[in-house]
Amino acid sequence: MSEPETNPVEQPASPATPSSTPPAAKPATTPPPAAKPVPVKEIPPFEKSIADKVEAEFSGKVKVEFVKENRIRIKTSKEDVVQVAKFLRDEMHYDHAESVSGVDYPAEKEIEVVYHLGSYTDPQLANQVLALATRAPREENPNPGFDSTRLPSLRDVFYSVEFHERECFEMLGVFFEGHPDNRRLLLPEDWADLPPLRKDFRNKGR
Amino acid sequence: MGTATGIIKALNSGIKHLAVKRFTLRYPEQKLKLVGDGYQFDPSTGVGIAGYKGRHMLFHDHCTGCQLCSIACEGVAEAIAMVKVQEDWKQNKKAIMPQIDYGKCVFCGLCVDACPFYALYMTNDYELSSFTKEGLIYTPAQLQVKPNIAQDVELKFDNPRGATHG
């Protein structure tokens, strides 16, 4: 989240009430809007309980950014990410990572890495996805692997992030400390440019 | 014992397929019948009409030279270029019309969705192979021609001897 929000837990989704909804959101077809009023979305209790448990364990260290239906997003600093991940695996039964995606924020000089965690073993959590976000500092002239853009690897916690982190390293230049195999995966062998998913890498003609 | 039954099963399956009719579509002689006259779009309702997405067809008497198709294609494949034509139409003051490079076109039909004047449709023509890249560029005059292809063969599968074409 780019702007600091006042109390993000109380405001689960952006179109909360019809008054605050932008005009693009209103149904443009013939059935009158009265047929299906937009329900005021309340915070789902089960998701809230999970978020509360994590917050109670790491008070002050983690920030719950939103709680939506089936989706929770937790942000933490790079020092605490391994601990939070271990807690999520052992106590909360999230057992695998679905994806690791890096997002570049050049204005804030940071690169965010989001782990989407899911669970196969706990049937209650089957439709839940928890996004664990952490941020690494970003340098203007990257030298992947040798600059300060570093994060601790979660490979020992979630085995399944191995290839995802390799991809994240070559696409954004985030070096994962403790990862056994930080080699190139998808890009050609002679790639010497910026990491392509950074915002200052422009596609030709754009 | 297992081996014997296995061989018998395999033979049975093979013999059954001796009686099955040939599935092959003998292409240059037979051509598959496609739905309708090609993909079209109705801008008043905002919903398309089912049809095959083949080569485009341009109606010169509807085209206003508004470049919306070209703008839509810019984000997809940059296949449409607007070129000058030697024709005088009341609605087309600038006398520009789309020219489509089929070396780039991906047949998504988003240009048809973008046209608000019922001028650009798609047709059933898919035989576009060429020896040169230049042969793939279709000028407005070429796009005006309605393809005349004898497409009459349909897939039949309700007879007991398997699916055929005919």
Added chain:
Amino acid sequence: MLKDLLTPQNANVFVGKLGDVLVKAVDQPLGYAINWSRLWSLWPVHIETACCSVEFGAASGPRYDVERFGIIEAFGSLRQCDLVVVQGTITRKMAPRLRLVYDQMPEPKYVIAMGACAITGGLYFDSYNVLPGIDGILPVDVYVPGCPPRPETLIQGCMLLQEKIKRLKAR
């Protein structure tokens, strides 16, 4: 008569002329025969470069069956192949490999560019890792447009290639 013409001094010339006549009489039919046998036995390399391989697979399947035109299913080793069907996008990582495959094939060899990506880059005109068409690395004989082309269009392209081989010099 012939004895007068054929003197020891001009025997070489005479034989040479006779050879010319013979070559003219035999070469054209022979060349035609060689081309004829080539065009009905095209062996494509089994190299899948991108997603158009789906429609290439469909073309060698039972419904479209390119074996009717002598194009064998892509099974063999590339040392016995004479046709490269570039099935779609060529990325920067794939391009040297494609050229390597092409260089290893024996002459004569033909190239079909299948799909918009292989012809001009198509949808990926602004991507950082895709070549804008394969013209830069291979000499293309036939362009088959579409994304991906229908198997019918591919068969039409193969028939065009056969037309071309018929008119090429055999040696």
Added chain:
Amino acid sequence: MSSTSLPPGLQIEKVDERIMTLNVGPQHPGSGHMRIIVKIDGDYIVSADPDPGYVHRGEEKMAEYRNYILNIPHLERPVIHDSCNVLYPYCLGAEELLGLEVPERAKYLRVIASELNRCVYIQYWLAIYGIFLGHSTMFMWPAGDRELLIDMLEKMTGARVTHSYFVPGGIRNDVPANFEDMLLKRVNYFEKRIKEYAAVFAGKLSREDAIRLGTTGSTLRASGVNFDLRVKEPYDAYGELDVNVPVLKEGDSYARSKIPWLDMLESCNIIRQAVQKMPKSGSVRVKLKPNPKGGNDEVYKRVESGRGSLGCYIVSRNTPEPYRLKLSVGSFRNLICLPYLLKGEKLGNMPAVYWSLNYWPVEADR
């Protein structure tokens, strides 16, 4: 560290004289558009290192320059024979960001299109499995029967494989007349045909490892984990349909190749139900403004595709284009099993194990 050493496969390593390094692919009948670097000791594989990226086309970067409608054609290219399913999470995500409500008929037509696409995908996958195993009939039968449904999809969407059919807010066009009859007849015939398929492999993956490696789709369900997003997190009209997901316990590559086949039978069931419950007429698409903007929000949507769970993560920052788009694809998640499964196998088993992972290289590279 990649910047100091040579890329994989080009390194000069000191290895035991008994051990030989083999490059399988990218031009090899036993590999797709990828390379597997295997080290073998006699006939046994010591280690396998997958080297994908031969079809890496930068789809995620390209998506940052296109608006929500123009993203459709290129986002379905990763798996062109499963194109409806690969577009599905993107459309769900964009609908949430743009605040669109999908008409009821469009929801059912989406379910039908994606189930037809799943069958088409699995048939092609089985056909290529046949080529890998050197079995001609196994190629010919699925490749032929696949055409029955391709023909149906062509009538419905207007293209053989790249349909560009789903858009945020519905589908592009309504189906042609008497579509339901045609579809039911064809699905019944297709089901009769695939019941005739009855076809033995290696590479064992236990339940715990399948969970630990984070696998998905048929690889996961063949190891005894009952997880299918069509049941666990129903999207669109799947909530109203009765879906019975096949699960096997063996965890070998025979089980992994049997699950998709059972899936096809289930798809036929789902299509029949959907045709029954579908509203017979009605709108299929919401009108969109020309350049719709998403809010300052992010979504993660996932669906069950032919290769397992397929997630789409969209970050939006008040622009018509997505700020960042990430596809979390089943193939890439299953790739991690390959070095694990191949260790200690015979080299001859490699194609069978590799393709049983339900892996499609173009999707993994994006």
